[in-house]
Amino acid sequence: MLPGKDKQKRLNNILRKTGKVLIAFSGGVDSTFLVYLANKILPGNVLAVTAVSETYPARELKTAKVLARQIGVRHLVIKTRELENKKFKANTAERCYFCKKELFSTLKKIAAKNKIDNVVDAANIDDLKDYRPGSRASRELGIRHPLQEAGFTKRNIREISRRCGLPTWDKPALACLASRVPYGNKIHSKTLDRIDQAEEFLQKFGLRQLRVRDYGTLARIEVEPPDFRKILKNSGKVIRYFKKLGYLYITLDLAGYRMGSLNAELPVKTRNS
Numbered sequence: 001m002l003p004g005k006d007k008q009k010r011l012n013n014i015l016r017k018t019g020k021v022l023i024a025f026s027g028g029v030d031s032t033f034l035v036y037l038a039n040k041i042l043p044g045n046v047l048a049v050t051a052v053s054e055t056y057p058a059r060e061l062k063t064a065k066v067l068a069r070q071i072g073v074r075h076l077v078i079k080t081r082e083l084e085n086k087k088f089k090a091n092t093a094e095r096c097y098f099c100k101k102e103l104f105s106t107l108k109k110i111a112a113k114n115k116i117d118n119v120v121d122a123a124n125i126d127d128l129k130d131y132r133p134g135s136r137a138s139r140e141l142g143i144r145h146p147l148q149e150a151g152f153t154k155r156n157i158r159e160i161s162r163r164c165g166l167p168t169w170d171k172p173a174l175a176c177l178a179s180r181v182p183y184g185n186k187i188h189s190k191t192l193d194r195i196d197q198a199e200e201f202l203q204k205f206g207l208r209q210l211r212v213r214d215y216g217t218l219a220r221i222e223v224e225p226p227d228f229r230k231i232l233k234n235s236g237k238v239i240r241y242f243k244k245l246g247y248l249y250i251t252l253d254l255a256g257y258r259m260g261s262l263n264a265e266l267p268v269k270t271r272n273s
Contacts, residue, residue, distance in 0.1 A: 008160060011149075014146045018144075019042070019118070020116040023046060023048050023119075025048035027061075027064030028173070029161065030154070030157055032067055032161070033160065033166060035048045036071050046073050049110060050075065051107075052077055053080045054177070055099065057196055060174065067167075076110070081102070085098050088102070089188075095183070096132060096133045096134035097137050101141070104143050108142075118144055124157060125148050126154045131260065177196055180214050198245055202223075205233075207231075208227065209227075213253075220253050221238075222261065238250060
């Protein structure tokens, strides 16, 4: 595996060859790093696009706007409509495919309108370890992944982001709100809004990484084990607030936060496909 400096040189070369580039920008660790570096390599030739929908945590849009201003990159906010797609709402194991196809198709149209040849996203090589059917949509639509091409891990991205002074270097991992709903349970805007409210409430207790998995009347809270005490200390407040949101049962997962924990419910054959 190449050292971080060699990977950065490779990434710089990849970006130089793209010319004008449109980057899917969520404001998370990976996309912020990619936008920052691309803007240095290709000043004036980068368009960062943030897609807003019911699946995107409302609190993140403000962050993305601030980061884009700090970086000094051209920033466009668009609206995507995943929930209008019955296949997405059905929430099968292919849910992410339909979401990414909607997003990347929209980005390709914006790129064409702005005479931009390359549309990229910020997936890193660690993402290849998880079940991500959305990657199929990116292949079908010709979306590039410069961080994967250069061999970047999440750790590499955080280390270089810290050296560059990016405020996102230690930001918790992001994921769309739909990833909190177990496969097979239909996705509704009210469900996504409830999850968003629940997670925003829990953040007040100083939790670094968290997820609220929504099982209808039951909420399964995932936080890192060192943060269990923060939940237990404020259990009364958590119960009262979550019941206002409509949850009858509120649980704390003793296994702690795990990226993509709901994928464990899928057959092994599906997860490995």
